[in-house]
Amino acid sequence: MARGRLDGFAVATILCALLVAGPLIGLPLSFIVAPGGLSRFSGFVPEAVGATAVLLVGVGAGTFLLGTALAALVSFFEFPGRRWIEWALVLPLAMPGYVFTLFALGLDVPGIRSTLGAVCVFTLVLYPYVYLLARAAFLSQSRTLLEAARGLGLSRARAILRVGLPLARPAILGGVALALMEALADFGTVNLLGVRTFTDAIYRVWFNAFDRDAAMQLATLLVSVTLTLLVLERLARGRARHAQLAARGEVVPPVRLRGLPAMAAAILPLALVGLVVVAPLAQLAAWSVESVREGLLAPEFAAAARNSALLAGMSAVLVPVVALLLAYGVRASRSRIAAVSARTATIGYGLPGSVVAVAVIVPLGWLERRIDGVAGTGLLLTGTVIGLFYAYVVRFLALAWGAIEASLLRIPRQLDDAARGLGADRLDVLARVHVPLLRTGLATAALLVFVEVLKELPATLLLRPLGGDTLAIAVWQATSESLFQTAGLPALLIVLVGLLPVALMIRLSGRGGVQVEASPAVGAWAEEPEEVPA
Amino acid sequence: MSHVRVRGLSKSFGAVEAVRELNLEIERGELLAVLGPSGCGKTTLLRVIAGFEQPDAGCVVVSDEVVAGPGRIVPPEKRRVGMVFQDYALFPHLSVEGNVAFGLSSRPREERDALTRRTLELVGLQHKAGCDVHELSGGERQRVALARALAPEPDLVLLDEPFSSLDATLRGGLRREVELILRDAEATALLVTHDQEEALSLADRVAVMRDGQIVQVGPPVEVYGEPASRWAAQFVGEVNVLSGVARGSGVETELGVFDLRVPASGSVHVAVRPEQLELSVRGNANAEVVAREFRGHDVLYRLRHEGGKTLLVQLPSLELHEVGERVFVRPAPAAVTALVD
Numbered sequence: 031m032a033r034g035r036l037d038g039f040a041v042a043t044i045l046c047a048l049l050v051a052g053p054l055i056g057l058p059l060s061f062i063v064a065p066g067g068l069s070r071f072s073g074f075v076p077e078a079v080g081a082t083a084v085l086l087v088g089v090g091a092g093t094f095l096l097g098t099a100l101a102a103l104v105s106f107f108e109f110p111g112r113r114w115i116e117w118a119l120v121l122p123l124a125m126p127g128y129v130f131t132l133f134a135l136g137l138d139v140p141g142i143r144s145t146l147g148a149v150c151v152f153t154l155v156l157y158p159y160v161y162l163l164a165r166a167a168f169l170s171q172s173r174t175l176l177e178a179a180r181g182l183g184l185s186r187a188r189a190i191l192r193v194g195l196p197l198a199r200p201a202i203l204g205g206v207a208l209a210l211m212e213a214l215a216d217f218g219t220v221n222l223l224g225v226r227t228f229t230d231a232i233y234r235v236w237f238n239a240f241d242r243d244a245a246m247q248l249a250t251l252l253v254s255v256t257l258t259l260l261v262l263e264r265l266a267r268g269r270a271r272h273a274q275l276a277a278r279g280e281v282v283p284p285v286r287l288r289g290l291p292a293m294a295a296a297i298l299p300l301a302l303v304g305l306v307v308v309a310p311l312a313q314l315a316a317w318s319v320e321s322v323r324e325g326l327l328a329p330e331f332a333a334a335a336r337n338s339a340l341l342a343g344m345s346a347v348l349v350p351v352v353a354l355l356l357a358y359g360v361r362a363s364r365s366r367i368a369a370v371s372a373r374t375a376t377i378g379y380g381l382p383g384s385v386v387a388v389a390v391i392v393p394l395g396w397l398e399r400r401i402d403g404v405a406g407t408g409l410l411l412t413g414t415v416i417g418l419f420y421a422y423v424v425r426f427l428a429l430a431w432g433a434i435e436a437s438l439l440r441i442p443r444q445l446d447d448a449a450r451g452l453g454a455d456r457l458d459v460l461a462r463v464h465v466p467l468l469r470t471g472l473a474t475a476a477l478l479v480f481v482e483v484l485k486e487l488p489a490t491l492l493l494r495p496l497g498g499d500t501l502a503i504a505v506w507q508a509t510s511e512s513l514f515q516t517a518g519l520p521a522l523l524i525v526l527v528g529l530l531p532v533a534l535m536i537r538l539s540g541r542g543g544v545q546v547e548a549s550p551a552v553g554a555w556a557e558e559p560e561e562v563p564a
Numbered sequence: 565m566s567h568v569r570v571r572g573l574s575k576s577f578g579a580v581e582a583v584r585e586l587n588l589e590i591e592r593g594e595l596l597a598v599l600g601p602s603g604c605g606k607t608t609l610l611r612v613i614a615g616f617e618q619p620d621a622g623c624v625v626v627s628d629e630v631v632a633g634p635g636r637i638v639p640p641e642k643r644r645v646g647m648v649f650q651d652y653a654l655f656p657h658l659s660v661e662g663n664v665a666f667g668l669s670s671r672p673r674e675e676r677d678a679l680t681r682r683t684l685e686l687v688g689l690q691h692k693a694g695c696d697v698h699e700l701s702g703g704e705r706q707r708v709a710l711a712r713a714l715a716p717e718p719d720l721v722l723l724d725e726p727f728s729s730l731d732a733t734l735r736g737g738l739r740r741e742v743e744l745i746l747r748d749a750e751a752t753a754l755l756v757t758h759d760q761e762e763a764l765s766l767a768d769r770v771a772v773m774r775d776g777q778i779v780q781v782g783p784p785v786e787v788y789g790e791p792a793s794r795w796a797a798q799f800v801g802e803v804n805v806l807s808g809v810a811r812g813s814g815v816e817t818e819l820g821v822f823d824l825r826v827p828a829s830g831s832v833h834v835a836v837r838p839e840q841l842e843l844s845v846r847g848n849a850n851a852e853v854v855a856r857e858f859r860g861h862d863v864l865y866r867l868r869h870e871g872g873k874t875l876l877v878q879l880p881s882l883e884l885h886e887v888g889e890r891v892f893v894r895p896a897p898a899a900v901t902a903l904v905d
Binding site for chain 1: 611614615616639640641642643645646647649651653654655656657666667669670712713716
């Protein structure tokens with residue numbers, strides 16, 4: 031049987047998957063290796079659990095209310111500028127939490143250095159996840175259902191509340207779960223605001239106490255919360271699809287607002303985008319100009335920019351290539367084990383960068399000592415960018431995989447067969463048929479990875495080699511020392527580049543639909559299908 | 565020795581036996597059609613020969629090389645077997661020329677260009693060389709697919725239901741065209757189809773396939789005129805199956821005496837094609853016209869015989885009988901075949 035057979039491609043895929051998923055699966059082992067590892071830091075866990083719980087509740091409620099309200103506004107009502115506002119509301123996706131925190135700290139907003147402050151920051155930058163999913167759900171609802179509700183004596187507002195909202199509930203919960211995963215993964219915001227969550231605890235255990243076992247155990251605890259959210263998100267997504275299928279039909283015609291309500295409907299969302307995107311950009315630009323004029327730019331700025339560009343650029347090649355080989359290995363070998371392995375390899379999805387860093391350092395350190403014993407190469411892996419690249423692959427593989435696999439599925443298998451019948455072996459098929467057909471998918475994957483690596487803070491912070499500061503680290507460092515002008519230019523660069531995939535998403539969704547996935551930021555969205563005649 | 569030999573070939577998917585101990589031989593330069601209903605395993609047979617599936621048992625020999633057999637599996641790219649897919653599977657990112665040249669990448673440039681040009685001329689598409697494949701009509705796409713398969717000068721060309729995705733009106737003309745191209749190229753070709761007319765009109769020999777096995781192989785005239793079984797008789801065209809008593813070269817039935825192609829004796833069933841019956845209105849009527857299907861050049865009548873049997877009769881459309889008319893049906897002067905059940 032060809033299906034169960036393990037050939038070269040299947041074995042390569044499985045090995046690759048093990049390499050990526052292995053460290054994450056190995057995390058819980060730390061409890062066995064060093065059972066009392068956390069006893070030195072007994073205060074950390076209750077503190078982290080408390081802060082994380084408050085954060086989850088606050089951000090969950092905040093993104094739910096803000097995202098759902100905005101989605102309902104643009105889906106059920108018509109007002110001047112609606113078509114623009116609809117997309118402007120997505121822009122905060124380009125604003126990393128720590129950059130917005132820099133803005134807030136620079137303005138010295140009272141009470142910002144608190145858990146409540148962090149909740150506000152996260153709500154403002156993460157609501158688009160809920161907004162996008164809720165909007166898609168509202169737009170797919172049929173008018174018949176709402177009309178039936180009104181025929182039964184409900185006012186329009188009550189019909190939306192009692193029928194529209196419950197139908198969209200799975201989609202909204204999925205969005206909230208994504209937003210919460212982002213909040214959990216964040217390090218920069220909570221660290222700068224002095225909120226002692228798990229990621230912050232991992233950082234302190236790692237750098238102040240150099241205790242890897244304790245860091246791994248903290249990471250395991252954090253991962254279990256993240257995985258719970260991931261499962262919730264998957265379940266919600268499945269149910270959202272059902273709800274949307276059940277509710278298909280003619281779309282709900284929006285109600286035209288007039289006068290004061292129409293003005294409010296246009297101005298309030300714009301004010302929000304102004305607060306979260308435009309004002310910070312203006313402030314960052316002003317600081318950048320000041321820093322250049324007054325020589326406040328950090329002397330390491332050029333090196334950080336170069337490091338960022340190199341790391342992001344090389345990852346943008348490396349990660350999509352690994353994802354492509356993995357996806358193609360599954361396809362070419364037609365092996366079920368390979369398919370399962372590849373799925374496993376994408377569990378880095380949405381996992382906090384600090385967890386990934388902690389997870390990869392241990393196997394790398396072990397390997398490094400073995401190599402050092404033989405070749406005397408010293409800190410070959412953990413002391414160089416190799417460890418960092420490894421972490422990026424683990425963390426962002428799913429992002430690239432999503433974009434690539436979606437396009438790969440659109441290539442009919444017959445093309446593979448046709449090429450092989452014409453004398454092409456399986457690598458030829460990849461190079462001569464798939465890669466040309468996957469150009470869009472590969473470019474999307476590369477762009478997403480580039481932007482994410484550029485923004486990435488915790489894994490880079492924990493694994494960077496000496497002198498390997500990046501723009502993100504520069505922003506964090508300068509902000510934590512209240513050198514806001516110095517942080518301005520690197521932060522400005524990060525946000526501007528981060529706007530690229532958001533703009534791409536808006537452009538693509540003008541033609542197709544938008545989909546947000548469980549991913550660090552924008553995620554792999556529904557890509558425009560390439561014309562592949564079967 | 566035949567150019568292509570398939571011996572004892574078996575292939576299952578789970579509990580489904582798609583191909584069962586199948587034997588088939590194809591001569592050099594021959595165009596052989598495998599005719600069978602959908603699900604009979606003909607596409608699996610093709611895919612095993614092409615190398616996309618591996619047989620559970622048996623062997624495939626192409627041009628004296630074992631390409632699949634116990635302990636030896638040649639990957640598809642090394643088989644010198646070209647395939648034309650049902651929906652063509654043209655590479656959407658390549659031009660017409662790029663598609664045709666795809667299988668020639670290992671040849672020196674000049675040879676590659678020459679072969680590409682020559683093959684495009686063969687299929688009459690030299691003027692479309694630079695076109696994108698999505699600019700082509702259905703018939704043109706098919707010719708590109710054929711040219712792409714023929715360009716590397718394969719030992720065997722496989723065609724999987726090559727006309728099924730075309731309009732009925734296009735099919736007849738393209739069938740002839742494809743046949744001429746294959747003969748011009750002196751290619752050995754194996755075509756699978758579920759369309760009797762296609763198989764009979766196109767192929768040098770027809771192999772009738774059922775439930776994973778070949779039940780009859782022969783020239784079209786023989787497969788149509790001398791079906792090997794009742795099933796084969798019914799599958800390859802329309803047929804009346806009558807029971808009768810054979811006495812040497814004749815068989816006596818309720819419609820009268822038919823000549824037998826092969827002498828027999830005793831109680832038999834015979835396959836009588838609709839054109840092997842005649843109608844007349846003079847004399848005693850023994851049947852009634854219940855339906856009439858006018859096909860232009862001929863007419864197919866459905867009769868109810870006084871014995872209760874429904875009969876199919878095909879006649880030229882020169883003279884028409886009306887539904888409800890009483891007619892006399894009798895054997896036409898043509899030999900029929902006794903069936904082995």
